[in-house]
Amino acid sequence: MDRTGIAPASNETRVLVENGEYWLNNKGDLAILDVSVRRLTRQWPSARVGVLTFAPGLLRAYEPAVEPICYQRGGDWPRRSPRRLTGRRVPELTGPLFNAWDAATALPGRVARRLQPAHRSVDRTGSGRADRERPALRREGGRLPNALADATAVIAIGGGYLTDVDRFQTERTLDLLGYATTHGIPAFLIGQGIGPLGDEALLRHAADVLPLVDLIALREGLRGPDLLRRLGVPADRVIVTGDDAVELGYTVRPRELGNDIGVCLRVADYSPVDTRMRTALAAAVQSLAAERSAALVPLIISEHAAEDRRATLPLLAGSAATAAPLGRFASARSLCRQVGRCRVVVTGAYHNAVFALSQGIPVVGMSTSQYYDDKFNGLAAMFGDGLDLVRLDGEDVEDRLRRSVERMWHEAPRLRASLLDAAAHQVLASRAVFDRIVGIVDGKVSRQPTNDPPSPPTCRL
Structure with a gap:
């Protein structure tokens, strides 16, 4: 009992x-x-x-x-x-x-x-x-x-x-x-x-x-x-295996690249960004969007103390074209679809990068800490050339950010197929590990070490 x-x-x-x-x-x-x-x-x-x-x-x-x-x-x-x-x-x-x-x-x-x-x-x-x-x-x-x-x-x-x-x-x-x-x-x-x-x-x-x-x-x-x-x-x-959230992004991927720029800034104790850097970031994304007739799309990941909203929405204030942010209780699937309307995503939040890359959309990641350096560098290694990491420190942040976004905007069509291939591989690897877990729990696979890696994926997407 x-x-x-x-x-x-x-x-x-x-x-x-x-x-x-x-x-x-x-x-x-x-x-x-x-x-x-x-x-x-x-x-x-x-x-x-x-x-x-x-x-x-x-x-x-x-x-x-x-x-x-x-x-x-x-x-x-x-x-x-x-x-x-x-x-x-x-x-x-x-x-x-x-x-x-x-x-x-x-x-x-x-x-x-x-x-x-x-x-x-x-x-x-x-x-x-x-x-x-x-x-x-x-x-x-x-x-x-x-x-x-x-x-x-x-x-x-x-x-x-x-x-x-x-x-x-x-x-x-x-x-x-x-x-x-x-x-x-x-x-x-x-x-x-x-x-x-x-x-x-x-x-x-x-x-x-x-x-x-x-x-x-x-x-x-x-x-x-x-x-x-x-x-x-x-x-x-x-x-x-890659991040398990890759499967959600890959599932809702659009047929074609969008034409907008997704933006999210994370400001927290573990991700400090001072006022000067925020001003440079706002100037960069707004001018880039205006030059390309693109809308800026706020992509809110964390609702803890509204941290992503408080940091991101001011960056978009005054822009000629800005999409409305999703509500506080929107689903992750809805946010993935919002990401899917973009051609490039500029983010200080890790999972926006996951959602974008898994839909074939290149990313410019922003970091001010070893914690986020590790997050973005690890993700970049899983997807190849689709992610640029820009440190938000130094005197030339606006120029470095502009160059990175411009390069990703230009390279987006070429990168799309390889990013989607990488996402598909990670989905299969993640599912294969889950199948192994099921086998262990059901007693069909030994819990003892085998000196061999888990079996390769056998399922198809």
Whole structure:
């Protein structure tokens, strides 16, 4: 009998999904969730798929086929598995109501946690565990969701959250995977962008956990494989597939290149951009759009504190032709289609670049940090010549940005076929890894290392 008081069927499959962004504020994470849920429900039509979240109502709006595992309320499986729905609701209409309800119901828990002292374990092993809470289930006084104990498999879906920049989420994910591996539950990471990771405590934690995970699929091959090797992860448990969100972009790709310029600026603690740089960026994109009779299209990825809106929309103010931004609760699929109207995308947000490249559209990436240097360089290595990285520092930012956008505008028709080929290859590689995961969970593929990489793709697009 599970902790909800219901005895699960002996053959019932329960997949617990770690999605890395519990408030559902990021269109990149929503795209990965969209692709992952479709794959899970296609492979296991009768399975219960639980997604860890702080926003159960909003999750139901975006993904009605899954069950919210409410992290803040103990993280139990719901008492009843919802009837599987075949379509999506309209989050643009229902999102505001669900989001307000989720925020209101979460508030008392937030206040209570701030008033409670943190409980830390004492490190008696020398393994470096003293600086984090003991990984235990919520019912045992820990932070891990109770649903973990009854999970058939744990899958941490793609994202860039295993990094120094997001320490809390890194610790939470590693504790989740650590519990699974020590309790015999198959555990997987897919579509991951790991690093930069230099904090000694996080490195020790990762070295404790990641070598025991069944399979790790990476979205890039420049940094991740070497980091995992140094952490002691066996090479035959690591494969580079590309970002799982590539499949969503590739699926909605237009037949022809558009004629607009997509723009997104990310300004955050981990991506600082000063006023002088913003002024130079605005001047560059507005003059380029005017010269080419192109509209500027705002592409909002992160709705966390409206950070992308607050940084991007002022850049477009006063432009002769500007598309309206999508609403706060627009789906990732809608944003992908918005990207598809562009000939070039200029972005400081990683997943806009994923959406563009996977539709055959070249990208100018903007960075002010090692974190984003790694993100964009890793993505460029997966797609070839379709991405230029421009650092937003120095005295000649406007000129460098103009030259880069002009080159990509000119090269866009030539690059399109090779970018789409690269996207198709990544989709097949990602699906092949997912098929391997299904085989492991179903007992058809050995969980033991084989010294061979996963089988090559056999499916067709």
